[in-house]
Amino acid sequence: MSGGLFLQSLILGVLLGGLYALMAAGLTLYFGVMRVVMIAHAAFLVLAGYLAWFFTTRTGLDPILSLAVTVPAFFVLGVGIRRLLITRLKPATMTMMSVLLTFALALVIEGLLGFTFTGVQRRIRTGYSSANFEIFGAQVAVVKLIAFVLAVVALGSLWFVLKKTSLGQALRATIQHREAAELVGIDTDKVAGYGFGIGLATAAVGGTALALDATIYPSLHWHWIGPMMAIIVVGGLGSIPGAAMAAMALGIIHAFLQVPLGATWAQTVFYVALFGTLMVRPQGFFGGRLAQRF
Amino acid sequence: MSRRRQVGTRRTTVACATLGCAALALAACGDGDAESGDDTIEIGISLPLTGDFSEPGEGVRRGYELWAEMVNEEGGLLGRRVELNILDDQSNADRVVADYEALISQDEVDLVFGPFSSRLVLASARVVDEYGMLFVEPAGASEEIFEAGYDNLFYAAPAVADDHYNYLFDYIMEMPEEERPDSVAYASMDDPLAQGTAYGLKDKLEEAGIETVADEVYPPNTTEFSGIAAQLAEADADLLVGGTQYQDAVNLIVAVQQLDYQPRMAAFSTAPTLPEFSEALGDDVEGILAPTGYSAAADYPTNAEFVERIAERYDGRIPSEDEANAFTTGQVVQAAVEAVGCAEQGECQQKLIDWLHENTVDTVVGPLSWDEAGRPDSAHFIQQHVDGEPEIVLPEDQATADFIDVKPEW
Numbered sequence: 036m037s038g039g040l041f042l043q044s045l046i047l048g049v050l051l052g053g054l055y056a057l058m059a060a061g062l063t064l065y066f067g068v069m070r071v072v073m074i075a076h077a078a079f080l081v082l083a084g085y086l087a088w089f090f091t092t093r094t095g096l097d098p099i100l101s102l103a104v105t106v107p108a109f110f111v112l113g114v115g116i117r118r119l120l121i122t123r124l125k126p127a128t129m130t131m132m133s134v135l136l137t138f139a140l141a142l143v144i145e146g147l148l149g150f151t152f153t154g155v156q157r158r159i160r161t162g163y164s165s166a167n168f169e170i171f172g173a174q175v176a177v178v179k180l181i182a183f184v185l186a187v188v189a190l191g192s193l194w195f196v197l198k199k200t201s202l203g204q205a206l207r208a209t210i211q212h213r214e215a216a217e218l219v220g221i222d223t224d225k226v227a228g229y230g231f232g233i234g235l236a237t238a239a240v241g242g243t244a245l246a247l248d249a250t251i252y253p254s255l256h257w258h259w260i261g262p263m264m265a266i267i268v269v270g271g272l273g274s275i276p277g278a279a280m281a282a283m284a285l286g287i288i289h290a291f292l293q294v295p296l297g298a299t300w301a302q303t304v305f306y307v308a309l310f311g312t313l314m315v316r317p318q319g320f321f322g323g324r325l326a327q328r329f
Numbered sequence: 330m331s332r333r334r335q336v337g338t339r340r341t342t343v344a345c346a347t348l349g350c351a352a353l354a355l356a357a358c359g360d361g362d363a364e365s366g367d368d369t370i371e372i373g374i375s376l377p378l379t380g381d382f383s384e385p386g387e388g389v390r391r392g393y394e395l396w397a398e399m400v401n402e403e404g405g406l407l408g409r410r411v412e413l414n415i416l417d418d419q420s421n422a423d424r425v426v427a428d429y430e431a432l433i434s435q436d437e438v439d440l441v442f443g444p445f446s447s448r449l450v451l452a453s454a455r456v457v458d459e460y461g462m463l464f465v466e467p468a469g470a471s472e473e474i475f476e477a478g479y480d481n482l483f484y485a486a487p488a489v490a491d492d493h494y495n496y497l498f499d500y501i502m503e504m505p506e507e508e509r510p511d512s513v514a515y516a517s518m519d520d521p522l523a524q525g526t527a528y529g530l531k532d533k534l535e536e537a538g539i540e541t542v543a544d545e546v547y548p549p550n551t552t553e554f555s556g557i558a559a560q561l562a563e564a565d566a567d568l569l570v571g572g573t574q575y576q577d578a579v580n581l582i583v584a585v586q587q588l589d590y591q592p593r594m595a596a597f598s599t600a601p602t603l604p605e606f607s608e609a610l611g612d613d614v615e616g617i618l619a620p621t622g623y624s625a626a627a628d629y630p631t632n633a634e635f636v637e638r639i640a641e642r643y644d645g646r647i648p649s650e651d652e653a654n655a656f657t658t659g660q661v662v663q664a665a666v667e668a669v670g671c672a673e674q675g676e677c678q679q680k681l682i683d684w685l686h687e688n689t690v691d692t693v694v695g696p697l698s699w700d701e702a703g704r705p706d707s708a709h710f711i712q713q714h715v716d717g718e719p720e721i722v723l724p725e726d727q728a729t730a731d732f733i734d735v736k737p738e739w
Contacts, residue, residue, distance in 0.1 A: 037563065039563060040559060040560065040563045043559045043562070043563070043588070044556070044559055047555045047556060047559060051553070051555070149379055153383075153387075154378060154379035154380065154383035155383060155384055155387070155605075156383070156384060156575065156576040156579075158576075158579060158580075158609050160609065160611065164583055164586075165583050165586035165587055165613065165739075166587075167586075167587045167588065167589055169589075174562070174587060174588040174589050176555070176584075176587030176588070177587075178587070179555070179587070248583070249552040249553060249580060250552055250576040250579060250580055252380075252383070252576070253379070254379065254380055254419075255552070258550050258552070289556075290555075290556050290559075293556035293557065293559075293560070294556075294559075294560060297545060297546060297547070298545065298546070298547035298548065298551055298556065298557055299519060299546060299547065299548050301556070302548070
C-alpha cells in the first residue's frame with residue numbers, strides 16, 4: 036500500500052467511524068437504560084434520511100435544517116413508543132421480547148416508507164455533494180466531514196447531558212442500578228422514557244448524516260443493523276464511549292481491509308469482530324462491566 | 330412475515346373504461362370475473378419492484394404493461410384478451426424461483442415473460458425450463474445464462490453482455506496511439522450482467538495490450554463506495570469502466586468525484602441509460618459513456634409508435650432500455666404466438682420455441698434472431714451524454730452526436 040492510499044484510507048476510516056459511532060450510540064443507550072434490543076433503530080435512521088430527503092426536495096433548503104423538526108419529533112416518538120409499547124413487555128423477558136417487538140416495528144417502517152415513497156433509490160443533492168479539499172495529498176470530501184462534525188456535535192451533546200445535567204445523573208444511576216436509583220428518589224420510569232427518546236433523537240441526526248452521502252431505499256436498514264449490533268457488542272453493551280471507540284476502530288479497520296481484501300470480504304470485519312468479542316471478552320472491549328459504566 | 334406484494338394488473342378493464350374500446354373488448358369487459366378462461370391469455374411475470382433492482386424493475390413493468398395495452402386495443406392475441414399477472418420478487422433470487430413455480434403450477438398461466446437482470450433470470454430459467462415453457466427475457470445478458478444451455482430461452486435485446494462494448498472497443502483501437510487510453514480501471518458489482526459487460530471489454534482490451542491497473546468487485550447491496558473510490562483514484566487510469574446497475578453507479582461516481590479522480594474516459598453500464606441518472610448527478614454526467622440496446626431515435630418499424638405511447642402513458646417519459654426490452658419481449662412472444670396459432674401450457678410451448686429458433690422478429694430494437702442457446706446476434710449502441718442529453722455516438726452511421734474523446738471534468 037502506498038503512502039497516499041494509506042493516508043486516504045485512514046481519513047476515510049476516521050470519517051466513517053464517526054458516522055458509525057453516531058448511528059450506534061442510540062442502540063447502546065436503549066440497552067443500557069432498559070435492556071431493550073432495538074432492531075428498529077436502523078429503520079428509524081432510514082426514516083430520518085427519507086424525511087431529510089423529502090424536506091430538501093420540497094423546500095430546496097439544506098437537509099441539515101430538517102433536524103430542527105426531526106430531532107424533537109423523534110424524541111417525542113421515542114418517549115411515546117416506550118410508553119405505549121415497550122412498557123407492555125414483561126420485565127423478566129424484556130430483552131428477548133423487545134427483539135420481536137422492534138423487529139415488527141422495523142417491518143412497519145420499511146413497509147410505510149415503501150408505500151409512501153416507493154422502492155426507488157433516493158439521493159439528496161446538495162451543492163457540496165462532490166466538493167472536496169486536499170490535505171497532505173489526500174482528498175477530504177466536504178459532505179463526509181459534515182457528517183463527521185454532526186456526529187461529534189451529537190455525541191458531544193449526549194456526553195454533556197449524561198455527565199453534566201441532573202437528568203444525565205439520573206440516567207446513569209438508572210443504568211447502573213435501577214433499584215438503588217429508585218431508593219434515592221429517582222423516578223426511573225420517567226427517566227427511562229427520556230432515555231429512549233434521546234436514543235431515538237440520535238437516530239434523527241445519524242439518519243440525516245447517512246443520507247447526506249448515500250442513496251437511501253426502504254430496505255436499507257437491514258444492511259446497517261448487523262454492523263451496528265456488532266459495534267455495540269464489541270464496545271460493551273450499554274456503553275456509549277465504548278460504542279464510539281469500537282465504531283472508530285472498526286471503521287478504520289474496514290477502510291484498510293478494503294485495499295487487500297476488496298469490498299466483499301472487508302465487510303465481514305464487523306462479524307469477525309462480533310464473534311471474536313463473544314468468544315474472548317463477552318462483556319465487550321471498552322467500558323468494563325455494565326454496573327461500572329459511564 | 331409474508332412481504333409479497335401482489336401487483337397483478339387487470340389492465341384491460343382500465344383500458345376499456347378510459348379508451349372506450351371496440352365491441353370485442355367491451356364484451357370481454359362485460360363478463361368481469363374471467364380469470365384465465367378461454368377468452369384470456371394470462372401471462373405470468375415476476376419483477377423486482379422493490380429492493381436493489383426496483384428502478385429498472387419498474388421500467389420493465391412499464392414496457393410490459395404498455396405492450397399488453399396495445400395488444401388488447403388491437404383485439405388481443407389470437408382474439409383473446411391479454412392479462413398480466415405480475416409478482417414482486419424484491420430483487421431476491423430465491424423469491425423469483427418461488428414466484429415462477431407458483432405462476433406456472435398454481436396459477437396455470439398460459440405464457441411467462443422473464444424478470445429483470447441476469448441474476449434473477451439465471452435463477453428462474455431453470456424452473457421455467459423444467460416446465461418446458463418458452464422463456465423470453467428482457468434483461469439476462471450474461472454469458473452464464475447461455476452457457477447453461479436452455480433451448481427454451483431467448484434474450485429480447487440486440488446483444489449479450491460480453492459484446493455490449495464492442496463498438497467502443499473498435500473505436501478505442503482506431504484512435505491514434507498517443508490519444509488511446511493506456512490504462513484502465515474496472516469497478517463492478519458482483520452481478521452477472523453488470524460484471525459481464527465490464528469484463529467483456531476487459532478481456533478484449535487486455536488482449537489488445539491495454540493494461541488493467543485496478544479491478545474492484547463489490548457486493549450488490551453496497552452503498553458506501555469511498556474505499557473503492559480511493560483505490561480507483563490511486564490507480565489513476567485513463568479509462569474508468571463501471572459494471573453497474575443504478576444506485577451503485579451514482580454512489581460510485583460521487584465517491585470518485587469527492588477524491589478528485591478525473592479519468593479521460595468513463596463508461597458505466599445501465600445507469601446512464603436511465604433518465605434518473607442525470608437527475609441524480611446534474612451536469613456531471615457530461616461525456617459519460619454507456620452501452621445501450623435501445624435508442625428512441627432509431628428508425629425501426631413500430632419504434633416511433635412505442636416512443637409516442639410511452640410518453641403519452643407516463644408523463645412525457647422517454648423510454649429507456651428497460652421499457653424497450655420489455656416491450657420487445659412482448660413483441661417476440663406475440664410474433665411466435667401469432668405464427669404458431671396457440672398460447673397455452675403443454676405442446677404448444679415447444680412449437681413456439683421451435684418457431685423462434687428458425688425465424689427473425691422485427692422489434693423496436695431492430696430485427697432479432699438467436700443462436701441455439703438464445704444469444705441474439707446484433708450489437709449494442711454506445712451512448713454518451715452530450716450537452717446533458719443521452720445521444721447515440723457509435724456506430725457512426727446511427728450516431729445522433731459526435732463522440733467526445735476527452736470527458737469534461739466531473
